[in-house]
Amino acid sequence: MHQKYVCAAWFSLHFLLIISFSLRDTLWLVAHGPTIFPSSFRSYSQKAEGVVSAILCERLAASNPVRQVLATYLHIAGIETGYGYFAPNVPGSYKLVFELHYPDGRIEYELPRVNSTAAGLRVAGLLDKIGRTPYDALRELLVKMLAQSIWRQHPEVKTIRAVFGSTRLPSLSEFERGKRESYEFLYAYDFSLREKPAEPEIVK
Amino acid sequence: MRALKERLFEFLFPTESDAWLSTLRVGLGFQITLYSLSLRNDWNYLFGRVDSGLINRDLAEALLSIESRFAPRLGWLATLGAHVGLREETVLSILWICLLAAGCGLIAGIFSRTSAILAWFLHLCAAKSGEFVSYGLDNFMTIGLFYLMLSPLPDRYALDWQLRKSQPEASPLLGFWRRVLQLHLCVIYFFSGLTKCLGSGWWDGSNVWRALIRPPFNVIDPEMLVGWKYLFPVAGVFICLLEIGYPFFIWSDKTRKIWLICICAMHAGIGFMMGMYLFALIMIILNVAAFGSGLVRLQRESTSLRPQEVVP
Numbered sequence: 001m002h003q004k005y006v007c008a009a010w011f012s013l014h015f016l017l018i019i020s021f022s023l024r025d026t027l028w029l030v031a032h033g034p035t036i037f038p039s040s041f042r043s044y045s046q047k048a049e050g051v052v053s054a055i056l057c058e059r060l061a062a063s064n065p066v067r068q069v070l071a072t073y074l075h076i077a078g079i080e081t082g083y084g085y086f087a088p089n090v091p092g093s094y095k096l097v098f099e100l101h102y103p104d105g106r107i108e109y110e111l112p113r114v115n116s117t118a119a120g121l122r123v124a125g126l127l128d129k130i131g132r133t134p135y136d137a138l139r140e141l142l143v144k145m146l147a148q149s150i151w152r153q154h155p156e157v158k159t160i161r162a163v164f165g166s167t168r169l170p171s172l173s174e175f176e177r178g179k180r181e182s183y184e185f186l187y188a189y190d191f192s193l194r195e196k197p198a199e200p201e202i203v204k
Numbered sequence: 205m206r207a208l209k210e211r212l213f214e215f216l217f218p219t220e221s222d223a224w225l226s227t228l229r230v231g232l233g234f235q236i237t238l239y240s241l242s243l244r245n246d247w248n249y250l251f252g253r254v255d256s257g258l259i260n261r262d263l264a265e266a267l268l269s270i271e272s273r274f275a276p277r278l279g280w281l282a283t284l285g286a287h288v289g290l291r292e293e294t295v296l297s298i299l300w301i302c303l304l305a306a307g308c309g310l311i312a313g314i315f316s317r318t319s320a321i322l323a324w325f326l327h328l329c330a331a332k333s334g335e336f337v338s339y340g341l342d343n344f345m346t347i348g349l350f351y352l353m354l355s356p357l358p359d360r361y362a363l364d365w366q367l368r369k370s371q372p373e374a375s376p377l378l379g380f381w382r383r384v385l386q387l388h389l390c391v392i393y394f395f396s397g398l399t400k401c402l403g404s405g406w407w408d409g410s411n412v413w414r415a416l417i418r419p420p421f422n423v424i425d426p427e428m429l430v431g432w433k434y435l436f437p438v439a440g441v442f443i444c445l446l447e448i449g450y451p452f453f454i455w456s457d458k459t460r461k462i463w464l465i466c467i468c469a470m471h472a473g474i475g476f477m478m479g480m481y482l483f484a485l486i487m488i489i490l491n492v493a494a495f496g497s498g499l500v501r502l503q504r505e506s507t508s509l510r511p512q513e514v515v516p
Contacts (some may be wrong), residue, residue: 004213004376004380007216007377011384015391025395026399026402029402033402034404035403036401036402036407062270062271072274075275075328076276078343078344078347083395084395084399084400085340086411087396087399087406088400088406089403089406089411089414090418093418093419095419112258114249114250114258115245117479118239118246118482119243119245119250121479122334122337124420125339126258126259129336141263142259145258149258152255167419169414171413175417176430181417181419
């Protein structure tokens with residue numbers, strides 16, 4: 001019987017966390033994304049999300065032991081995120097193109113490349129994360145790392161320009177009228193080689 | 205109050221056969237095996253460091269450390285390997301082989317508990333160190349493996365069980381862990397459906413269109429998809445209702461079968477039409493383990509009872 005009480009207590013805590021995180025993510029979506037709710041709901045949602053976040057110890061300092069222990073448990077149980085996949089609406093995707101400049105003036109174009117479809121889905125997810133991050137420095141760093149991987153495959157390249165853009169998907173009626181997906185320029189980064197291929201330097 | 209407590213305990217700790225656990229073990233074994241095989245040519249590239257990787261693993265691990273210093277990561281194992289003179293690439297290759305072996309161990313049911321813990325730990329390390337290249341699939345795999353390693357293994361179909369000299373009694377926690385998985389799926393689908401219902405695009409079908417033409421999920425030619433345009437609003441509403449209705453209709457004996465078939469068909473459809481085979485597989489495995497094994501057992505029982513009914 002004692003074992004059952006322990007299990008029941010764990011169950012209560014576990015599901016409290018799962019539901020709280022799901023609720024927080026739902027409130028975040030209402031607060032930030034276009035939804036069927038009127039825009040006046042946004043501020044309420046934002047406040048409610050703040051309350052749920054506080055309950056989940058997310059307002060504590062990152063080094064706080066309670067927050068650390070909780071975060072560890074969430075990660076090992078796989079419950080650190082909500083479940084709003086492709087919700088409330090399906091976002092557009094992102095594209096990263098590398099412009100390789102050779103010493104002889106030749107220019108080639110390259111995309112981040114992997115060997116399998118399964119890894120390709122992961123790279124697409126990575127580009128989404130780069131596109132959605134609110135931190136410019138992190139975005140630049142991630143693009144720089146991807147440029148480094150391209151550099152290893154093409155060590156003779158002099159400079160690399162990384163062009164990051166978003167894909168605008170046509171609606172069904174637009175597609176029927178002949179419109180196809182289009183790309184919108186978002187960021188460009190120029191990298192040049194200083195000493196060794198592994199450490200390119202951002203020049204612009 | 206006492207009656208309520210008793211009812212709650214009856215619900216949380218039902219008497220249960222281990223058929224569901226066999227489904228979960230074998231299913232996750234296949235999932236881990238296919239996951240490993242699908243990434244075999246990119247494993248070192250996805251999870252390597254600055255000299256060999258796509259994205260330096262150190263960055264993801266540094267960001268993870270801000271959140272949690274104790275969450276498992278590949279860096280720990282690479283450091284351990286370095287102490288015994290193993291190169292980064294060698295350690296990653298060994299980990300890949302261990303993950304594949306754990307998947308095969310789960311399928312056969314050899315060292316079931318050890319295989320489950322190893323699969324959970326190694327997959328979690330990869331998912332956390334490769335946070336930038338992780339997606340929903342990894343979350344669901346972690347959830348499934350977490351419950352599997354805590355469940356009372358081995359089940360009677362595992363080789364471990366067959367090789368045992370004395371057969372232990374069924375654990376009273378068999379039903380509990382199945383309930384946990386069932387309720388977790390209910391929460392997942394409810395919130396997934398609820399958040400979809402918030403977007404107008406699911407009601408008019410435009411989100412179904414967008415999901416199918418969005419790179420890299422654009423497996424089917426959009427020209428062909430246009431011919432199905434009248435199905436999109438129906439599909440959008442159907443997905444919303446199917447997901448949000450899951451916690452309400454999956455429990456009843458009358459609606460469980462149809463709901464389970466529809467949910468599995470939806471995931472199979474996502475798998476084939478969007479190229480997300482592994483994602484589809486993990487969702488089908490979790491659903492069938494949670495709610496499917498009882499259905500199969502009930503059918504088998506009713507079939508076996510039939511001849512007895514006609515005997516006078």
